[in-house]
Amino acid sequence: MEVHGSLNLIGYGLSAIGGGVGVGLVFAAYINGVARQPEAQRVLQPIAFLGLALTEALAILGLVFSFVIGA
């Protein structure tokens, strides 16, 4: 069987592992915090989404490089 495509996609898949684990950790901590202290939700929410955004940046760079660096 013949498989077409670019190895870049495998690289992107690998880079997404890190982002996935990181986002999971951020939200695990956020849920933990809110479960223990529900009134802290307003304070924790922006921090959680900032953590999401910063962690996600790595996966985004992976996606972009998988397009930019030629097949």
Place this chain on the structure above:
Amino acid sequence: MPNDGHLQRGNALIALALPAETENGSFEAPSLEDLHLPNIIPWMGEGAGFSKQMLLVLLSVVLISWFFVAAARRGKLVPGKFQFLGEFGYGFVRNSVGKDVIGERDFKPFVPLLVSLFFFILVNNLFGSIPLIQLPTTSHVGTCYALAGIVYVFWIGLGLRKHGLRYFKVATVPSGVPKAILPLIVLIEIISTFFVRPITHSLRLFATMLSGHLIIALSAAGTAYLFLDADGPLKALGVLTFAGGVGMYLFEILIQVLQAYVFVLLTAIYIQGSLAEDH
């Protein structure tokens, strides 16, 4: 709507699922070229003309201004449906983004910027989930570069106005770091603040919108292929891709709202960073 007629490359994943269909009439996944429709009014080279995205940007401006003018006209003490929606959206950005992040003391001048950014991005993202339009403007990277560029110039200008040239020291030299590793930290700070920050700020929005759009296009193309071209029992699998497509469509609405929120939240954090006294 992508169909299998004008699609170019084969897809390894689908080829695994459809071993009988590799030669003729095989499934071909939608590619990036299929998502960028030809320009409505062509001008000069490719990508320079007046495209559907630009039309949608104009439409979004008209929609947002109409909505807020209609919501703010005849303001009543007990708000009607329209006024409530407008006030709810405005209050959300003002309080949970502006006030909570920038701080009670000096968030007021930035509320108009944050509110207009939020609603512009929200409407342009949601275009991806409105039937017949089905194209998030922000899935074209130029839109996101422009938006993030405005914010980039804005927070650097803000820092310069507040601190003068000392701003670059405030932004890059953290306090309480041992002298030995200070040069390394400063280098990392310069790269991450002034180079990587605007890039990720724009590409985060672009990449999530583009990939969401691609997933929906892929499940639509897969459903069409399985229902129309696949033979016998394979047709039944179309139900699965269709259900998956509907699920992703609903998930995509959540992502579109979330990304508008994240973009504005980061804008507020950058503004707060420019106003802060030390690193």
